[in-house]
Amino acid sequence: MSEDGLDMAELVSIIIPVFNAEKWIAETLKSALAQTWPRKEIIVIDDGSTDNSLPIIRSFESKFVKIIEQQNTGPCVARNNAISYAQGDYIQYLDADDLLAPDKIAQQMERAEKGASSKVLLSSSMGTFFYRYRKAVFRPNPLWQDMLPVEWLIQNYTKNAYLGIHAWLTSRKLTEIAGPWDDRLWKTDADGEYFCRVVSLSSEVRFFPKSKCYYRKGIRGSLSATRIHPDLEGILHGLFIKHILSIENSIRTRTACKYLLQHWINSDFIRMPRVWDIACTLAGELDVRLTRPPLNWKFKFLKSFLGYRKTLALKIFVSNTRLNFQIGWDGLLYLLSKKIKMDSLFDA
Numbered sequence: 207m208s209e210d211g212l213d214m215a216e217l218v219s220i221i222i223p224v225f226n227a228e229k230w231i232a233e234t235l236k237s238a239l240a241q242t243w244p245r246k247e248i249i250v251i252d253d254g255s256t257d258n259s260l261p262i263i264r265s266f267e268s269k270f271v272k273i274i275e276q277q278n279t280g281p282c283v284a285r286n287n288a289i290s291y292a293q294g295d296y297i298q299y300l301d302a303d304d305l306l307a308p309d310k311i312a313q314q315m316e317r318a319e320k321g322a323s324s325k326v327l328l329s330s331s332m333g334t335f336f337y338r339y340r341k342a343v344f345r346p347n348p349l350w351q352d353m354l355p356v357e358w359l360i361q362n363y364t365k366n367a368y369l370g371i372h373a374w375l376t377s378r379k380l381t382e383i384a385g386p387w388d389d390r391l392w393k394t395d396a397d398g399e400y401f402c403r404v405v406s407l408s409s410e411v412r413f414f415p416k417s418k419c420y421y422r423k424g425i426r427g428s429l430s431a432t433r434i435h436p437d438l439e440g441i442l443h444g445l446f447i448k449h450i451l452s453i454e455n456s457i458r459t460r461t462a463c464k465y466l467l468q469h470w471i472n473s474d475f476i477r478m479p480r481v482w483d484i485a486c487t488l489a490g491e492l493d494v495r496l497t498r499p500p501l502n503w504k505f506k507f508l509k510s511f512l513g514y515r516k517t518l519a520l521k522i523f524v525s526n527t528r529l530n531f532q533i534g535w536d537g538l539l540y541l542l543s544k545k546i547k548m549d550s551l552f553d554a
Contacts, residue, residue, distance in 0.1 A: 215245045216320070218311055218375070219294030223284035225253040227302035228262060230422070234302055235266045237420075243311040247272065249288045254278030259302075282387035282396050289381065295320075296328075297381050299371040305339055305420040306372060313417035314375045327408040328375040330417035337537050339420045351413050358411045359402060359450045360458065363466040370421040371397045376404060383407050391442050399445050406449040424529060436474070440484035443470055447488065464494040472499040 220238045224231055238248050248271045252260050260275070267273050276287060285299065296318070298311060314328040331350060333342030347367040349358065361367055376384075384404045391399055405411060447463045467485045474481045482498075489496050 215243075216295035216315065216318075217245045217247065217293060218243055218296045218298055218315070219288075219292035220246060220248045220298045220300055221285055221288040221292060222248065222250045222300045222302055223253055223281040223288070224250060224255060224259050224263060224302040225278065225281070225284075226255050226257045226259060228255075228258040230303040231259055232262055232266075234300065234305060235263070235271070237305040237308075238300060239266070239270070240308045241306065241311050242309045243315055246270065246311070247292070247294060249274065249291055251276060251284040251288045253281065253284045280389060280392040282389040282392040286386045286389075289386075295378050297376045297378070299374065299376075301370075301372065303422045304370060304372050305422075307418035307420070310417050310419055311375065314414050317412070317414070318375070319377075323379050324377040325379055325407070325409040326377070327380060327404060327411045328417075329369055329411055329413050330373045330375075330419055331413075331415050332370055332373045332419050332421050334421050334423050336422070336424055336532065338539060339422075342420050344418070349413075350415065353411050353413075355405050355408050355411065356450065356453045356459065358405050359453070360462045362402065362405075363446070363450065363462040366465075366469045368398065369401070370419065371401065372419045372421070374401060374404075380404055380408055388445070390438060394439055394442050399442055399449075402446055402449045406453055424532075436478040436480040436484055439470065439474070439478070439481060440488065443467060443485070443488060447492070460492045460494060463492050464489060464496065467494075468496055471496060 218241075220241070222231075222234065222238065227234075235248070235250070238246075250263050250266075250271065250273050252263060252273065252275045254275075254277050263273055272291065274287065274291065276284065281301075289297065296315070298306075300306060310330060314330060318324065318328060319326050329349070331344055331346070333339075333344040335342040348361040348365045349367045349369055353361070381404075384400070384407055387400050388396055443466065446466055450459050450462060453459075467489055471481055471485050482496075486496055
């Protein structure tokens with residue numbers, strides 16, 4: 207791109223909150239620096255790390271990479287702090303253990319409207335992995351398409367489909383009207399709440415299949431594996447309901463909220479018994495009814511011997527054991543690949 211073209215290109219601010227991410231942060235920063243979009247700034251917020259994260263981050267500091275330190279107050283405060291420093295027409299959020307394909311931002315920006323004033327929200331395809339991003343699985347879900355905001359939220363709530371925060375590219379306009387990240391929710395699904403809020407305020411969601419990012423799943427201690435008090439989970443789901451009903455209050459949107467609450471119950475019924483009462487209260491306000499988590503045919507025969515709750519707990523245990531084995535096996539292969547010094551996709 208010519209110098210004049212470079213000057214005219216919109217600036218993208220890549221925001222990365224970091225807390226004790228020494229294992230992953232170097233690779234994440236390399237993926238940010240490797241972006242082929244010509245105008246970018248990277249703002250890294252160290253959220254009071256106690257491991258070796260800060261020295262690693264400091265080794266990347268340059269005119270393109272700004273480092274900010276703060277006391278440990280959580281990723282929501284870190285992102286809000288970073289936004290106050292960001293100069294970009296677009297905001298790219300990136301967690302410290304996730305990755306962007308080199309042309310992720312460029313693919314989205316090539317068809318984006320003029321950045322700062324646009325209310326079009328840009329999304330991308332997302333691959334999931336444990337340790338080895340080269341083995342990431344890109345499995346399309348109902349959100350992988352252009353949609354109006356209400357349709358996007360209905361699919362999100364009904365199908366329990368999701369996109370990681372790094373799949374999005376958000377204009378300055380949408381960032382400003384959405385307001386700050388909700389710090390109350392940082393140990394639960396603050397990411398989901400924030401982007402459902404942004405979606406509800408957008409004019410449309412535009413999907414870019416060739417734009418790719420990588421989402422790391424199942425790492426112990428990661429934010430996505432954390433749960434908080436059921437009362438705050440109730441606040442969270444109340445906000446989800448508020449966002450969709452602010453666009454359209456109809457039978458189909460209330461039904462979508464029913465599915466949202468049902469997914470919540472299905473995942474936390476055993477771990478947090480109070481979710482049933484809280485979810486039923488929210489469902490009552492919508493004039494919908496919820497049911498207890500179902501048991502598939504593999505476990506139904508055990509119900510008469512163990513009872514419903516013990517059988518459901520066993521089902522969850524079996525599922526978690528299978529997942530932990532997959533994570534452990536992939537971690538072992540990852541360590542072996544490091545020993546033979548496999549080159550990184552993001553190294554220069």
